[in-house]
Structures are given as C-alpha cells and as structure tokens.
Amino acid sequence: MAEGAHALLRLALEAARQAGTEKSRLVRCKDASGDLPLPSPTLAAATASSPSLSARYQQLTLLNRMSLELFSEKPFAQSLQAACTIILAVTGAAHATVYFRDDLGKLFSASRQGGPRFCESDAQKEEAAAAASAGSQRRLLHINGAQLSWSAAPFLRIGRDGWSDEGVLIIGFEGPQAANAERDKILLEISLQLRNAGLIHKNMERQSTLAVVTEQSADAILITDLESRIVNWNRSAEQLFQYRREEILGQPLARLTPDDKRDEHQNLEKTVLALGSIQSIDTLMRKKDGSLVPVEGSYALLRDEKGAPFGVVRVFRDITKRKEIDRMKSDFIAMVTHELRTPLTAILGFAETLRDMGNQLSPEEVKNCLGVMFDESKRLTQLVNNYLDISKIEAGSVHLNLSRVEITALTQRLSALFRGNPLGVVLWSKFAAGIAVRADADQLYRVLVNLCANAIKYSPAKGTVAIAAVLREGLVEISVADQGQGIAKNQQGKLFEKFYRSDDDISRKTPGTGLGLSIAKAIVSAHGGRIWVESEPGDGAKFLFTLPAA
Numbered sequence: 001m002a003e004g005a006h007a008l009l010r011l012a013l014e015a016a017r018q019a020g021t022e023k024s025r026l027v028r029c030k031d032a033s034g035d036l037p038l039p040s041p042t043l044a045a046a047t048a049s050s051p052s053l054s055a056r057y058q059q060l061t062l063l064n065r066m067s068l069e070l071f072s073e074k075p076f077a078q079s080l081q082a083a084c085t086i087i088l089a090v091t092g093a094a095h096a097t098v099y100f101r102d103d104l105g106k107l108f109s110a111s112r113q114g115g116p117r118f119c120e121s122d123a124q125k126e127e128a129a130a131a132a133s134a135g136s137q138r139r140l141l142h143i144n145g146a147q148l149s150w151s152a153a154p155f156l157r158i159g160r161d162g163w164s165d166e167g168v169l170i171i172g173f174e175g176p177q178a179a180n181a182e183r184d185k186i187l188l189e190i191s192l193q194l195r196n197a198g199l200i201h202k203n204m205e206r207q208s209t210l211a212v213v214t215e216q217s218a219d220a221i222l223i224t225d226l227e228s229r230i231v232n233w234n235r236s237a238e239q240l241f242q243y244r245r246e247e248i249l250g251q252p253l254a255r256l257t258p259d260d261k262r263d264e265h266q267n268l269e270k271t272v273l274a275l276g277s278i279q280s281i282d283t284l285m286r287k288k289d290g291s292l293v294p295v296e297g298s299y300a301l302l303r304d305e306k307g308a309p310f311g312v313v314r315v316f317r318d319i320t321k322r323k324e325i326d327r328m329k330s331d332f333i334a335m336v337t338h339e340l341r342t343p344l345t346a347i348l349g350f351a352e353t354l355r356d357m358g359n360q361l362s363p364e365e366v367k368n369c370l371g372v373m374f375d376e377s378k379r380l381t382q383l384v385n386n387y388l389d390i391s392k393i394e395a396g397s398v399h400l401n402l403s404r405v406e407i408t409a410l411t412q413r414l415s416a417l418f419r420g421n422p423l424g425v426v427l428w429s430k431f432a433a434g435i436a437v438r439a440d441a442d443q444l445y446r447v448l449v450n451l452c453a454n455a456i457k458y459s460p461a462k463g464t465v466a467i468a469a470v471l472r473e474g475l476v477e478i479s480v481a482d483q484g485q486g487i488a489k490n491q492q493g494k495l496f497e498k499f500y501r502s503d504d505d506i507s508r509k510t511p512g513t514g515l516g517l518s519i520a521k522a523i524v525s526a527h528g529g530r531i532w533v534e535s536e537p538g539d540g541a542k543f544l545f546t547l548p549a550a
Contacts, residue, residue, distance in 0.1 A: 063186075066193060070193060070197035084096045084097075091183055094174050095117075096114060097113075107128075107167070126143070127172065130143050130170055133152070135154050135168050139154070140152070142179075148172055149172065153190070155194055156195070166198055167194065167198055219236055220241065221236065229253070230251055231250070233248055241286075241293075242287045243288050256285045257286060258292055268299065272299040272300070273301065277298070278299040281296070283297060328500065328514075346376040389519055390498065404436050410441075415429075423459060423462070425459045425463050428465065435471060437547040440523075444547070447523050448478075450517065452467070458482050460484070468481070475549060477545075481541070486540055492535065500514050524545045530546055
C-alpha cells in the first residue's frame with residue numbers, strides 16, 4: 001500500500017510538471033516508510049484553485065497519503081503532525097490547527113503547524129474564536145482579515161440527538177484570501193478524514209481504558225450478545241466461575257445457570273431488554289465444578305450509536321461471605337434470644353415462687369431459690385457484658401491498663417477457678433520461673449479463662465489441659481492445649497470470627513454465643529500480639545498467642 005502511494009505521488013508530480021504549473025519546492029514528511037516529497041504551498045495553492053485533471057490527481061494522492069498517516073499504527077499525535085504538513089501542502093495555507101472536543105465538550109488543540117506569526121497571542125485568539133464559531137454554527141466558515149485570514153471546517157456527525165461537531169480544522173493565511181470553491185471542497189474532504197480518525201482514536205482509547213478497568217476489576221464482568229453467548233470475560237470471572245477465557249468464549253450463558261434457575265434468568269433477560277438495566281439482584285450461578293455460588297448481579301443493555309441493542313454486560317460479585325454473615329446473624333439472634341431467655345425464665349420463676357409461696361418454704365428452700373436467682377443473674381450479666389464488649393471492640397475503644405504481669409500468678413488463679421470442674425480435667429502448666437508480659441492483667445486473665453474453658457469443654461473426662469509459656473525474641477508465646485477431638489482444617493480459619501461456633505456434637509449440646517474467641521482475638525490484638533490455632537483432627541487443639549515480654 002505504501003509503495004502504491006509512492007508511485008501515485010510520482011505520477012502526480014510528473015502530471016503537474018507536464019501541465020505547466022510552477023516548479024515544485026519540496027517539503028519533507030517522514031514516516032515509517034521513509035521520506036515523501038510533498039508539493040510546496042505555492043504549488044498546492046495553484047492546484048487547489050485549478051480544476052485540471054493533473055491538479056485533482058495530485059490532491060487525491062495527497063489526501064490518500066494523509067489517510068495512510070492518520071490510520072497508521074504510529075502515535076496519534078505524530079500522525080496528526082504529518083497530516084498537518086500535508087494539509088499545508090494541499091491547501092496552500094501558511095498555518096493549520098486540528099481541534100478536537102474532549103469528554104466535557106471543550107475544544108482543545110491536538111496539533112498545530114505553521115509560521116511564527118500564527119503563534120502570536122492575537123493570532124491565537126482569532127484562531128480560537130474562528131474555531132468556536134465554526135463549531136457552534138456547524139458550517140464551513142471564512143474570516144477575511146487585512147493581516148490574517150482563516151478558514152474553519154467543523155467535523156460534523158449525526159447521532160441519535162441530531163448533528164454535533166467532534167472538532168474543527170483551522171487553516172490560516174497571511175493577508176486576505178479570495179473565495180475558493182475548490183479549496184472548500186478539499187477542506188470538507190480533509191475534515192471528514194480527521195473526524196473519522198479522531199473517532200477511531202477516541203474509541204480505541206476508551207476501549208483500552210475499559211479493557212484495563214474491566215480486567216483489573218474485583219468483580220466478575222462478562223458480556224453476552226443478544227443470543228446470550230458469552231463474548232467477553234475478565235480475570236475475576238475466571239476466578240469466580242473457574243472457566244478459562246478460551247473455554248467459555250462463544251458458549252451459552254446457560255453453562256453458568258443452575259437448572260432450577262433457568263426461568264428466573266430468562267425473566268432477567270427479558271427485563272433488561274425491556275428496561276435497559278437491572279440493579280442489584282441476588283441469585284445463584286453455577287461454577288465449572290458444578291457447585292453453586294451466591295452472587296449479587298447488575299445487568300446493563302449495550303447499544304450502538306443508533307440506539308440498537310447488541311449485547312448485555314453483567315457484573316457479578318461473590319456474596320458467599322455476606323450470606324454466611326447473614327446466616328450467622330440470624331443464628332446469633334436466635335441464640336441470644338435463647339441464652340437470655342433461659343436465665344430470665346429461671347429468675348422470673350423463682351421470684352414468683354418466693355412471692356406466692358415464700359411463707360410456706362423452709363429457710364433452706366428459700367436459700368436455694370435465692371442461690372439460683374443469684375447464679376442466673378451472674379450468668380445474665382456475663383452475657384450482657386460479652387455483647388457490650390463486642391460493641392466496644394468494633395468501636396475500637398478497648399482500654400488497657402498495662403503493667404508487668406507474671407504468668408505464674410495467672411495460672412494459680414486459673415487452677416483455683418477450674419478446680420473441681422465436672423469432667424475432672426486437670427490444668428497443668430510449664431514455663432520458666434519469673435516469665436512475665438506487659439499487659440492488662442484482667443484482660444489477659446479473661447483471654448486465658450476463655451481458652452481454658454474451651455479446652456476443658458472439649459477434653460475427655462480426667463484429661464489434662466496444658467498451659468505453657470516460652471520467651472521468643474522479645475515476645476512471650478503462651479499456649480493452651482487440650483486432648484480433645486481436634487479441629488478440622490476448614491473450620492480453623494473461622495474460629496475467631498464473631499458468632500462462629502464449630503459444627504460438632506459438643507458445640508450443639510453446650511450453650512454459648514460464639515463470641516469468646518472473637519473477644520480473645522481483639523484483646524490480644526489490642527496488646528500488639530497475635531493469636532492462632534494448631535490442630536489435627538483426632539489429636540487435640542493448641543491455641544497460641546503472643547504478647548510483649550516485660
């Protein structure tokens with residue numbers, strides 16, 4: 001194609017010479033294919049006003065060359081500079097500026113070329129005014145001045161909302177210029193090429209930006225045609241649905257649709273075609289392995305310039321975790337209702353007994369009733385405190401009274417607390433004498449009470465719970481280990497989440513809120529430490545945490 005342009009240009013120059021036009025003065029225009037000789041403005045001015053066959057042939061050749069420049073693979077700014085050189089040559093102008101409109105509709109200079117007079121402030125103001133007038137009037141505009149003259153051709157385009165201009169080509173001359181119908185025709189041809197090149201460049205930029213945004217999005221984005229075939233698929237969609245791009249492109253969307261959701265998804269298709277978009281619906285989709293994933297989806301109809309639909313873009317977000325949290329909240333509300341109702345029922349029952357039958361009860365029976373009421377009140381207080389503590393933790397208002405705390409003193413308190421537990425589990429401790437941490441003594445005791453209570457709950461009768469402490473690089477690592485059934489790997493990552501309770505026989509039979517380990521983690525984190533679990537099914541569990549050494 002480039003060789004053909006060279007040949008056409010040589011023929012045009014030869015034809016111009018044979019037609020008796022003035023001798024050529026060549027201007028150099030360089031691109032990847034080499035230097036091309038372009039006619040001087042003097043020659044171009046003559047040919048622009050001459051309807052001769054040779055002149056028209058040369059004009060067409062130059063316009064072809066400009067088209068090659070504008071639609072080449074070179075940077076667009078470089079292509080515009082080459083185009084401006086050709087515009088000067090083919091129109092005989094002394095100056096040329098190409099304006100485009102940005103996304104806000106404002107004109108900006110994309111490329112300019114010409115003599116120094118046109119770079120002066122007054123000249124640039126005249127040029128800008130001419131460009132604005134041509135754009136607003138949407139017609140070819142001529143402004144004849146004693147010093148400088150201008151011709152402006154807007155890049156017109158018709159769309160759904162009527163005519164609009166995408167930019168303006170301005171050419172300038174020194175001194176007044178006579179009317180020139182042939183040059184006006186050339187300007188309109190050039191403006192059409194510049195408009196098309198600008199639109200293609202803008203679309204390519206937008207597509208490139210959209211491709212980057214789409215590919216980097218954390219949400220799964222996929223596009224289907226009107227036949228519901230998948231035509232685009234980003235990286236997050238690969239991760240969510242497990243299909244590689246080359247596997248899924250061209251496949252029907254039904255591959256991702258559970259069988260019992262077909263009608264629902266067909267109704268969604270009809271709705272988006274009718275309304276143009278669907279915002280935030282929850283549904284189920286199917287992965288490559290056949291498993292189902294809950295997603296939140298948004299749909300939007302894609303339309304071309306004329307408003308005709310050609311596809312649907314879908315954005316899906318994995319809401320598995322959100323669904324799990326919703327389930328946990330529901331379970332928590334049910335659990336809290338039960339946990340609060342139990343002590344309240346006991347307190348209310350024994351209070352009624354004392355009110356109605358107090359004078360008939362022996363002192364021992366009255367004492368027993370009051371004892372139950374006292375114990376249940378303490379339990380109720382502890383439950384309420386746990387809920388309040390969670391609120392404080394979420395608000396980041398956990399207050400610590402830091403001091404030197406010796407581990408020995410804590411283990412002595414723990415042994416006294418759990419002595420005589422129903423399972424007969426023994427607490428055993430091992431650590432160096434004098435080992436201490438810098439911590440809030442009451443909060444640290446609370447962490448250990450929680451860990452030891454859990455360890456005892458999951459230990460076999462007459463078993464042992466081991467408490468150990470080791471100094472490691474300025475930190476004290478404290479551990480509580482039981483001899484229970486252990487914890488499955490898929491549950492270990494959830495243990496420290498609020499309201500989470502293991503799905504096992506012991507947890508189901510034992511009352512609890514699922515807040516203990518969450519509170520323990522928050523307390524340890526507030527000290528600058530970390531907490532974790534090590535366990536193998538059938539081999540017990542060890543909970544470990546670190547605190548700064550004192």
